[in-house]
Amino acid sequence: xxxxxxxxxxxIDMGGTNTAFGIVDARGxxxxxxxxxxxxxxxxxxxxxxxxTEITRIVEANDVAGKINGIGIGAPNANYYxxxxxxxxxxxxxxxxxxxxxxxxxxxxxxxxxxxxxxAAIGEMTYGVARGMKDFIMITLGTGVGxxxxxxxxxxxxxxxxxxxLGHVVMKRNNGRMCGxxxxxxxxxxxxxxxxxxxxxxxxxxxxxxxKLRELDADKITSKDVYDCAMAGDKLAKExxxxxxxxxxxxLADFTxxxxxxxFVLFGGLTKSGELIMKPVRDAFEKNVMKVxxxxxKILISELKESDAAVLGASAxxxxxxx
Amino acid sequence: xxxxxxxxxxxIDMGGTNTAFGIVDARGxxxxxxxxxxxxxxxxxxxxxxxxTEITRIVEANDVAGKINGIGIGAPNANYYxxxxxxxxxxxxxxxxxxxxxxxxxxxxxxxxxxxxxxAAIGEMTYGVARGMKDFIMITLGTGVGxxxxxxxxxxxxxxxxxxxLGHVVMKRNNGRMCGxxxxxxxxxxxxxxxxxxxxxxxxxxxxxxxKLRELDADKITSKDVYDCAMAGDKLAKExxxxxxxxxxxxLADFTxxxxxxxFVLFGGLTKSGELIMKPVRDAFEKNVMKVxxxxxKILISELKESDAAVLGASAxxxxxxx
Numbered sequence: 001x002x003x004x005x006x007x008x009x010x011x012i013d014m015g016g017t018n019t020a021f022g023i024v025d026a027r028g029x030x031x032x033x034x035x036x037x038x039x040x041x042x043x044x045x046x047x048x049x050x051x052x053t054e055i056t057r058i059v060e061a062n063d064v065a066g067k068i069n070g071i072g073i074g075a076p077n078a079n080y081y082x083x084x085x086x087x088x089x090x091x092x093x094x095x096x097x098x099x100x101x102x103x104x105x106x107x108x109x110x111x112x113x114x115x116x117x118x119x120a121a122i123g124e125m126t127y128g129v130a131r132g133m134k135d136f137i138m139i140t141l142g143t144g145v146g147x148x149x150x151x152x153x154x155x156x157x158x159x160x161x162x163x164x165x166l167g168h169v170v171m172k173r174n175n176g177r178m179c180g181x182x183x184x185x186x187x188x189x190x191x192x193x194x195x196x197x198x199x200x201x202x203x204x205x206x207x208x209x210x211x212k213l214r215e216l217d218a219d220k221i222t223s224k225d226v227y228d229c230a231m232a233g234d235k236l237a238k239e240x241x242x243x244x245x246x247x248x249x250x251x252l253a254d255f256t257x258x259x260x261x262x263x264f265v266l267f268g269g270l271t272k273s274g275e276l277i278m279k280p281v282r283d284a285f286e287k288n289v290m291k292v293x294x295x296x297x298k299i300l301i302s303e304l305k306e307s308d309a310a311v312l313g314a315s316a317x318x319x320x321x322x323x
Numbered sequence: 324x325x326x327x328x329x330x331x332x333x334x335i336d337m338g339g340t341n342t343a344f345g346i347v348d349a350r351g352x353x354x355x356x357x358x359x360x361x362x363x364x365x366x367x368x369x370x371x372x373x374x375x376t377e378i379t380r381i382v383e384a385n386d387v388a389g390k391i392n393g394i395g396i397g398a399p400n401a402n403y404y405x406x407x408x409x410x411x412x413x414x415x416x417x418x419x420x421x422x423x424x425x426x427x428x429x430x431x432x433x434x435x436x437x438x439x440x441x442x443a444a445i446g447e448m449t450y451g452v453a454r455g456m457k458d459f460i461m462i463t464l465g466t467g468v469g470x471x472x473x474x475x476x477x478x479x480x481x482x483x484x485x486x487x488x489l490g491h492v493v494m495k496r497n498n499g500r501m502c503g504x505x506x507x508x509x510x511x512x513x514x515x516x517x518x519x520x521x522x523x524x525x526x527x528x529x530x531x532x533x534x535k536l537r538e539l540d541a542d543k544i545t546s547k548d549v550y551d552c553a554m555a556g557d558k559l560a561k562e563x564x565x566x567x568x569x570x571x572x573x574x575l576a577d578f579t580x581x582x583x584x585x586x587f588v589l590f591g592g593l594t595k596s597g598e599l600i601m602k603p604v605r606d607a608f609e610k611n612v613m614k615v616x617x618x619x620x621k622i623l624i625s626e627l628k629e630s631d632a633a634v635l636g637a638s639a640x641x642x643x644x645x646x
Contacts, residue, residue: 077615087615135482149581151479158474158583159458162615165580170611171496173573181613250496257488258472258581260481290491290504292400292410296483 006069010055010109011315013116014038014075016090016143019047021055023062024315028127032058033311044093044102052106071103071111072317074119074310081161083113090143110321116140116310118155118164120302121148123313124265128304136263137255138302139166139248141270144180145188145195151259166255167192171247191248193269196223199240211236227273241276248277249284256293263298267309271301329392333378333432334638336439337361337398339413339466342370344378346387347638351450355381356634367416367425375429394426394434395640397442397633404484406436413466433644439463439633441478441487443625444471446636447588451627459586460578461625462489462571464593467503468511468518474582489578490515494570514571516592519546522563534559550596564599571600572607579616586621590632594624 008031012021015038022033036054041047059065078085083100085091103111114122121138124130130138134153140146145167149156156163167188168181176185177198189195200213200221212229213221213236229237252264270277282299289297302309331354335344338361345356359377364370382388401408406423408414426434437445444461447453453461457476463469468490472479479486490511491504499508500521512518523536523544535552536544536559552560575587593600605622612620625632 151474151481152477154475156474156582159585160583160616160619163581163583165583165613165615168580168613169577170573173494173496183611183613250493254492255581257491258486258578259479260483260486260488262482288493288506290488290506292485292488293483 005319006067008064008067009069009315009318010059010071011119011311011313011318012051012071012073012075013119013310013314014073014078014091015116015310016076019051020311021051022311022315023058023064023068024312024318026319028312030308030311031064032062034058039092042092044097047093048102048106051103055107068109068318070318070321071107071109072119072314072320073099073103073111073113074116074314075099075113076116077162078113078115079161080112080114080118080155080157083111085113112317112321114155114157114314114317115146115148115164117146118148118157119313119317120146120267120309121150121265121313122155122316123304123309123311124267124302125150126316127312128265128302128309129300130263130265133262135259135261136265137166137259137261138265138267139252140268141191141193141248141266142268143193145192149259166251169251169254171251187247187251191244191251191270193223196226196240196244196270197221199243200226200237203236203240203243207236209236213237223270223273227276230273230276238276241273242280244270245277245280246284249281250288252281252285252297252299253288253290253293256289256297260293261297263300265300265302267302267304268306328642329390331387331390332392332638332641333382333394334442334634334636334641335374335394335396335398336442336633336637337396337401337414338439338633339399342374343634344374345634345638346381346385346391347635347641349642351635353631353634354387355385357381362415365415367420370416371425371429374426378430391432391641393641393644394430394432395442395637395643396422396426396434396436397439397637398422398436399439400485401436401438402484403435403437403441403478403480406434408436435640435644437478437480437637437640438469438471438487440469441471441480442636442640443469443590443632444473444588444636445478445639446627446632446634447590447625448473449639450635451588451625451632452623453586453588456585458582458584459588460489460582460584461588461590462575463591464514464516464571464589465591466516468509468515472582489574492574492577494574510570510574514567514574514593516546519549519563519567519593520544522566523549523560526559526563526566530559532559536560546593546596550599553596553599561599564596565603567593568600568603569607572604572609573611575604575608575620575622576611576613576616579612579620583616584620586623588623588625590625590627591629597624
């Protein structure tokens with residue numbers, strides 16, 4: 001039986017708050033899954049111990065011990081080539097973290113990692129709306145803005161494993177907002193969930209319009225609050241989504257000049273706002289994109305459940321491991 | 324002898340002014356070359372007739388008739404997939420032009436086309452400073468700004484064959500200059516040779532500084548004039564290059580977030596300005612690029628002669644043809 005793949009893989013989606021994991025078969029069925037709190041442990045080794053305990057529990061409960069081909073992990077700033085999390089801004093542990101090595105040693109199973117947005121793109125390509133597409137760009141709109149780029153059917157990792165940081169393309173070159181990356185004006189500072197909340201605070205500060213948002217504590221406004229107000233007909237809240245979607249549409253128009261994708265697949269919390277954000281995204285895209293691309297690029301919303309896409313995408317890496 | 328490649332290819336670099344062509348062997352030696360004026364014929368068929376006559380002349384003079392495997396052409400806005408020039412802004416003929424078909428029929432030899440910047444990138448990868456690189460981006464700084472992107476050792480053509488239009492990424496979102504593409508604020512409107520001349524006219528108009536450039540007819544200033552003045556110590560002329568290089572460096576910093584290339588290879592007339600433009604490009608790049616990429620990306624100038632890179636690159640497509 002040497003050199004034959006074992007029949008299961010494990011996918012782990014490591015987020016700043018939760019870590020979801022699952023056992024996946026060769027057809028992409030998640031046969032068991034669960035999650036733990038990422039931030040519970042101040043020592044990375046304790047975190048890995050808990051992950052080991054919990055995954056071993058579901059592995060044994062499903063009678064697949066010894067049948068795991070590999071472990072794939074999607075994690076913030078994880079480098080596919082080195083197996084290291086090199087600058088994990090939203091994680092509770094000091095970086096760099098040699099995650100692939102730590103996991104391989106603890107589990108005795110080979111491990112491949114990539115950043116969470118790349119993992120989501122792989123999930124989308126394998127099981128989602130990007131099935132069959134050879135050229136698409138995944139944009140994850142969560143606490144931050146991430147991206148996973150597929151060209152000629154391959155993930156783009158770049159020269160050093162850090163390609164696909166489209167959340168940090170500069171959209172406002174003058175007077176841009178501070179971004180978590182230490183620079184200013186990045187797409188992420190405007191089009192993430194936190195970006196929407198920042199826009200709300202700015203609009204409330206500089207505009208005289210009436211708005212239900214004024215009834216809330218400005219410092220605690222979330223993108224969900226803005227959504228709720230917009231759905232209740234609040235004009236200013238709607239304009240906040242228009243502002244956000246317009247910047248995103250302008251960005252997608254620029255990204256198109258790079259790889260001319262068949263589609264953008266949007267993913268993550270903000271996409272739940274539906275047409276509130278999608279209409280301005282599409283309008284700004286078609287208004288700003290080069291003539292040669294007009295009407296040719298689809299802008300889609302992921303159909304996968306958020307947790308599934310990341311776990312499935314990460315698990316697909318479990319087939320790529322080398323012994 | 325069926326299915327064996329014939330030992331020579333023809334490369335054609337079709338520019339707005341000149342069309343250069345050459346016979347190339349499998350080792351990349353240009354064994355003969357010449358050029359004709361692109362704009363001489365108002366009918367595309369007359370142009371192709373002249374090209375046929377001239378190429379047949381050097382083919383027969385070098386005794387390689389019947390030994391040509393294929394013809395590769397680099398041309399503005401040429402689509403690799405369709406063989407059509409779909410929107411040839413700087414050409415004297417109406418578009419679309421089914422160039423690959425016209426050439427194949429006239430010559431009786433299969434033909435593949437791509438845009439001129441992609442052809443230059445292929446030339447650079449095969450024979451230039453990008454030899455051995457799997458991830459790099461070619462930026463051509465001529466009358467316009469073009470680009471050819473290589474990822475995982477492959478040209479990026481995108482979903483529809485039009486990838487790599489980085490000259491049309493928006494660098495000035497408010498109050499940007501009109502671009503030839505009909506949009507405003509594009510990189511090309513600032514960092515092409517014509518962009519440098521426009522910057523010169525703007526600077527002369529709005530700034531009070533003394534400058535040798537004031538001795539020239541403002542409407543006729545070229546990037547070469549700005550270069551000559553800068554080399555003669557003119558402070559305003561130097562600042563024009565700083566302005567240009569800074570915008571280009573900011574753009575390259577953004578492009579890096581996409582594919583994390585090992586290098587950018589700059590090519591074309593403006594690179595002859597050497598450190599006048601390269602220093603601000605490098606400075607702005609390192610100042611603006613994400614921390615994870617700092618100090619890791621080379622910014623190189625092509626070492627190939629301008630005509631050679633394009634002809635050689637185009638010729639390499641002659642090995643890809645299908646009978």
